[in-house]
Amino acid sequence: MKERIAERSIEKPAEMTDDALVAAARVGDESAFTLLFERHRRLVSRLGYRFFPRRDQVEEIVQESFIKAYFALGDYQGGNEKSFVSWLARIAVRTCYDELRRTQRRGESSIGDLSEEEAAYLSDSLRDLSASGNVEGAAISRDLANKLLARLRPDDRLILALLKLEELSIAEISTLTGWTTAKVKMRSHRAQHGLRRLLRKFL
């Protein structure tokens, strides 16, 4: 075992593949896990920002995802070049989903958070849009978007973000979430319907 670690240490860590780093981390090579973190922290951070607006929330997602990954290294089965990225993304997406559900259970965001001005602005924007059809020009603040999106069910929000922002296919979302493709299709349909219904309230 020690010989194998020694062999790996001869190889430059930066040149090692993710699978090799995982194998090294599994046998207790702390620097291998550090390197995996260095390589992929941006990916997890980006995924975190798909669902949460604040930096502290995203940092928490990054921490939680890498801790889960560390303790699940034994379950990782590599194989192809992108395996580790997909595996880590799956952990990060599930962490985000769990946190979204926790946030909603705690009732941290509600329609009550939407100020009268914001509701009026949204209503005017939507009326203008329905008249002109110029959607792309809409100036929606991030805060307003967050308040509105927080009204969606966590699974609807997850699907919409993966579908519209990550631009993933149904099959890719299915792999990432562990849901069947039929379930993803059904949920994506329901999520878009849910978003339209939410926006109609302001028309």
Place this chain on the structure above:
Amino acid sequence: MWMKGKRHNNELDDETLNRFGGELLRAFEASDAEIDTAAMSPFLYRRIRVRIEAEERRLAEQRGAWIALLAGVKRAVPGAATLAAVALALLMLGPALSQRSPANGVNNEEAPTLMSDVFSFSQDDLIASAAGVETPQSKNAGGTR
């Protein structure tokens, strides 16, 4: 005709709303700079390591508690088994021993009771004593006071 027109309007509305929903999602998107700032947070990895170590300690303690419990059980098992064996042996051999005792020629007479004359009241004596009538035996009993 009216229905057809209304449905067409709804379809248009749906399309507009879908596009607006897309804009809403994009408005929520973070910039590259924000993503980098969160990813490059200076103590992020240190915090992860601390939490991993704390979790490993907790798991080790949990394992230790189980091992201690199992060791306790392991120590207690022989003692408990010996006690159970002795109890079982007594239970099995008890009747056999008590049956064997008279055959061994041990005196089967009742053991003499001390002061049997003093406490050997008959039912008549008790009734008589309650009624305040003196009998010859109650006289003896009273003599011990």
